[in-house]
Amino acid sequence: MATLVAPKDSSPIEDAETIKRACKGLGTDERALISILAHRNEAQRKLLRQAYLDLYHQDLIQQLKCEVSGKFERSLCHWTMEPAERDAAYAKEALEKATPNYYKIIIEIGCTRTSEELLAIKRSYQFLYKHSLEEDVASHTFSDIRRLLVAIVSTYRYEGHVIDESVAISEANIIHQIIEKKDFSNDEIIRILSTRSKKQLCVTFNSFRNIYGSTITKGFVASPSDEYLDALRTTIRCIKYPQRYFAKVLRNAKNELGVDDDGVSRVIITRAEEDLKEIKDLYFKRNNVTLEDFVTNNISADGDYKNFLLALLGRT
Amino acid sequence: MELNQELEALTQALSGHGVEENALVTTLGKWDPLEREAFRKKTPNLFIEDKERHFQRWDDHYARLLKHEFVRFKNTVMLWSMHPWERDARLVKEAIKKGKASYGVLVEIACTRSSEELLGARKAYHSLFDHSIEEDVASHIHGIDRKLLVALVSAYRYEGPKIKNEHAKSEAKIIYDVIKNAHKKPINEDDEVIRILATRSKPHLKALYNHYKDISGKNLDEDLDDIRFKEAVQCLCTPQIYFCKVLDSALKIDVDKNTKKALGRVIVTRADIDIKEIMADYNNLYGVTLPHKIQDIAKGNYKDFLLNLIARGSN
Numbered sequence: 248m249a250t251l252v253a254p255k256d257s258s259p260i261e262d263a264e265t266i267k268r269a270c271k272g273l274g275t276d277e278r279a280l281i282s283i284l285a286h287r288n289e290a291q292r293k294l295l296r297q298a299y300l301d302l303y304h305q306d307l308i309q310q311l312k313c314e315v316s317g318k319f320e321r322s323l324c325h326w327t328m329e330p331a332e333r334d335a336a337y338a339k340e341a342l343e344k345a346t347p348n349y350y351k352i353i354i355e356i357g358c359t360r361t362s363e364e365l366l367a368i369k370r371s372y373q374f375l376y377k378h379s380l381e382e383d384v385a386s387h388t389f390s391d392i393r394r395l396l397v398a399i400v401s402t403y404r405y406e407g408h409v410i411d412e413s414v415a416i417s418e419a420n421i422i423h424q425i426i427e428k429k430d431f432s433n434d435e436i437i438r439i440l441s442t443r444s445k446k447q448l449c450v451t452f453n454s455f456r457n458i459y460g461s462t463i464t465k466g467f468v469a470s471p472s473d474e475y476l477d478a479l480r481t482t483i484r485c486i487k488y489p490q491r492y493f494a495k496v497l498r499n500a501k502n503e504l505g506v507d508d509d510g511v512s513r514v515i516i517t518r519a520e521e522d523l524k525e526i527k528d529l530y531f532k533r534n535n536v537t538l539e540d541f542v543t544n545n546i547s548a549d550g551d552y553k554n555f556l557l558a559l560l561g562r563t
Numbered sequence: 564m565e566l567n568q569e570l571e572a573l574t575q576a577l578s579g580h581g582v583e584e585n586a587l588v589t590t591l592g593k594w595d596p597l598e599r600e601a602f603r604k605k606t607p608n609l610f611i612e613d614k615e616r617h618f619q620r621w622d623d624h625y626a627r628l629l630k631h632e633f634v635r636f637k638n639t640v641m642l643w644s645m646h647p648w649e650r651d652a653r654l655v656k657e658a659i660k661k662g663k664a665s666y667g668v669l670v671e672i673a674c675t676r677s678s679e680e681l682l683g684a685r686k687a688y689h690s691l692f693d694h695s696i697e698e699d700v701a702s703h704i705h706g707i708d709r710k711l712l713v714a715l716v717s718a719y720r721y722e723g724p725k726i727k728n729e730h731a732k733s734e735a736k737i738i739y740d741v742i743k744n745a746h747k748k749p750i751n752e753d754d755e756v757i758r759i760l761a762t763r764s765k766p767h768l769k770a771l772y773n774h775y776k777d778i779s780g781k782n783l784d785e786d787l788d789d790i791r792f793k794e795a796v797q798c799l800c801t802p803q804i805y806f807c808k809v810l811d812s813a814l815k816i817d818v819d820k821n822t823k824k825a826l827g828r829v830i831v832t833r834a835d836i837d838i839k840e841i842m843a844d845y846n847n848l849y850g851v852t853l854p855h856k857i858q859d860i861a862k863g864n865y866k867d868f869l870l871n872l873i874a875r876g877s878n
Contacts, residue, residue: 366682369719379721382762386730394754397762401717402697403685409693414702434710442698442713 248524250561253288259298262287266295266310267303275314277551284327285558288520292327319552322512326559330517331367334360335375337513338368342387350396350478351496352513353384357399358485359492362406369400391432391475398441399482405444412450418443419455419463426466431476440482448486490522494529497538506545512556519559527560566598570605577609579816580823581635581865631820636865639827643872647832651676651684652691654828655716659703664821666708667794668828669700673715674798675805678722685716707751708791714761715795721764731767734759735774735783742779742786750789760795772800803837807845814856826861827869834872842873 262283269279287295299307308324315323325333334356341352356368372380385397418439425433440448455463467479484492493514500507518526527538534541539560546553569590576583576590594602603610603619610619642650651672658668673681688696697717704712741753750756760768775783784796797805806829812818813826833841842853849856857869 366719373721373723377721377723377725379719379762379764381717381719382721382764385758385762390754393758397714397758398717401714401719403682403689403695403717403719405689405693405695405698407689407693438701438713442695442701444695444698 248522249520250523250527251286251288251519251559252561253286253291257287257291257295259291259294260302262291262295263298263302263307266299266307270310270314277315277319278554280311280315280323281551281555281558284323285555289330293329296327315551317549317552318508318512318547319549319555322516322552322555325512326516326555329371330364331371332375333517334364334368335372335380337517338372338380339376339383342383345387348510350388350392350474351481353396354399354478354481354485355492355517357396357402358482359489362404365400366403392478394434395437395441395475395478395482398437402441404442407444408446410444410447410450412454415447415450415454416458418451419458422451422455422463422466423459431467431479436479440479440486445486452483452487490525491529493518493522493526494533497526497530497541498533501541501545506547508547511542511546512552515556515559523560566601569598570602573602574606574609576862577629577632580632580826580861581863582629582632583862584864628820631823632862635827636863636868639831639865639868642827642831643834643868646687647680648683648687649691650832651680652687652696654832655684655688655696656692656699659699661821663708664819666704666712666791669712670715670791670794671798671805671809673712673718674795675802678718678720681716682719707749707789710754711751711757711760711791711795714757718761720762723764724766726764726767726770728770731770732774734763735771735778738771738783739775739778745788750787750792756792760792760799765799768796768799772796803841803844804848806833806841807848810841810845810853810856811849814860816860826857827865830869830872834875838873 265279265283269276269283283295284292296307299305299310303310308327311323311327312320325336328336337352338356341349357365360368369380372378372383376383381397381401384400385393388396421435422439425431425436439451443451452463464480464483467476467483481492484495496510496514500510514526515523530538530541539557539562542553542556542560546556572583572586573590576586591599591602600619604612609622609625611622612619642653645653654668655672658665658672672684676684685696688694688699692699697713700716701709701713737755738759741748741750741756759771763771772783775786779786783800784793787793787796794805797808809825810829813822813824813829815822829841830838845853854870854873857866857873861869
């Protein structure tokens with residue numbers, strides 16, 4: 248369930264005017280920006296952006312870039328974008344910056360979005376960057392992880408209900424063999440994870456647990472620092488139980504090196520209208536701290552950024 | 564017409580692509596038992612004489628072939644009337660089922676369709692078969708062809724004109740080096756070549772094709788030994804020439820049924836796209852027009868239907 252709190256009716260024109268007023272003059276009324284933007288759903292934001300363009304002949308996002316800065320700017324702009332455009336931007340940035348967990352972002356996009364959403368993301372990516380997502384993923388990566396990531400973003404998974412139990416059992420066995428022999432580069436694991444429908448894969452994962460008594464991800468733990476194995480585990484988690492995966496991203500966001508702000512804001516922004524409620528509940532179950540409290544106590548000193556995230560979390 | 568001429572006409576009516584329905588109706592339809600017996604005795608490739616029991620029976624093999632010929636018109640009509648997405652989805656399904664001899668059809672569909680056409684085929688495939696194309700290709704095809712084929716059917720290429728020439732040049736060099744070392748490492752195992760062929764845009768690949776010629780002196784498809792890679796390059800970079808070659812192979816009398824099917828498939832799938840260009844190239848390559856060749860080789864309703872399809876839109 249979504250955590251976003253948005254009014255049923257809103258006037259895009261009034262919203263555009265409020266935002267314009269908030270941006271007038273030397274300062275910016277960040278509270279006003281948050282009170283509007285963090286309380287509008289996707290459809291409402293789209294209308295608002297169009298109204299802003301019609302009234303003031305400027306793209307709202309360009310305006311925001313001039314008014315705010317830093318992490319607040321980043322997250323506000325991401326939030327205001329349409330989901331397909333946003334995910335395309337996340338993917339592009341992940342590939343260009345090649346941060347240590349770049350592949351997680353690609354896998355999240357490839358595995359937690361629906362087939363139609365992934366398609367929209369790819370179209371958006373082509374429109375924005377004049378390349379296909381597949382070609383950029385392919386040219387920025389190498390070896391095993393490349394084969395996995397390209398396959399994951401190229402796929403257009405069947406999303407119906409038809410599954411085949413015997414195929415699930417045979418593929419669970421294939422995966423088991425791969426784990427036993429530590430033959431992780433075997434093409435079969437990539438084939439199965441990247442082409443089968445999500446429902447089919449869940450039946451496969453269950454079959455694996457039923458036959459072999461352990462979860463499939465445990466089989467790929469051999470070397471925690473191995474990027475490719477981690478990518479395989481991430482893929483399995485994103486398909487099996489995305490909300491728990493996202494809760495884990497949030498949980499791991501705080502470590503000795505500080506707080507992974509980008510990870511926190513990405514999860515909150517991309518899931519606020521989807522399933523952030525379940526993610527929050529899972530987070531609380533494991534940490535005994537609400538996500539709101541975590542954000543309040545750990546997110547950087549930038550009050551506006553913090554308030555923005557809290558607003559998306561449902562705290563009014 | 565005297566009997567010998569009629570026999571000749573009827574034999575002709577039953578050999579080729581499709582059948583000459585009119586000849587069957589007017590000639591065979593009016594023959595009495597003696598005339599039909601003469602027909603059976605004088606056509607040893609259609610009928611086998613059982614000398615011991617004194618009768619003639621259909622040759623089983625020919626009868627099977629004939630079944631396909633009778634149904635060729637119907638199949639072409641069905642294919643033509645289908646939505647292009649269903650058409651391509653069904654062609655893919657059939658190719659997967661038929662096995663290695665038909666993998667060329669997978670390459671053809673994956674590489675000659677536009678990104679949106681291929682996507683449509685993938686959607687239709689979901690609806691028709693409750694699986695994705697990539698899932699079925701990946702699980703039914705084993706061996707060396709799999710990597711390339713899965714990658715090609717999964718492609719959703721950028722279709723704009725923008726290309727980075729330096730990349731096209733450097734990637735042409737990469738492919739050149741892989742081909743030179745093919746004796747040490749076969750091309751189907753080379754992830755780089757598959758990456759380039761399956762993810763780059765068509766304009767990019769055409770530029771790469773030209774750069775390759777500068778480096779090697781020969782065309783890329785000529786230097787490739789693996790038939791699927793060759794087909795992929797031809798379909799991506801010179802599709803109309805590719806289609807001419809397929810048509811030419813199909814427009815022969817004694818070819819296997821998969822090759823024969825290509826005639827109907829190519830004409831139906833290109834009639835609305837680029838059949839005019841294909842015909843022009845065909846004329847240049849083989850010195851005879853496509854309609855003329857079809858007139859020679861195809862029969863009856865099938866022939867008329869094909870000729871109609873390619874004549875559409877001509878002024």
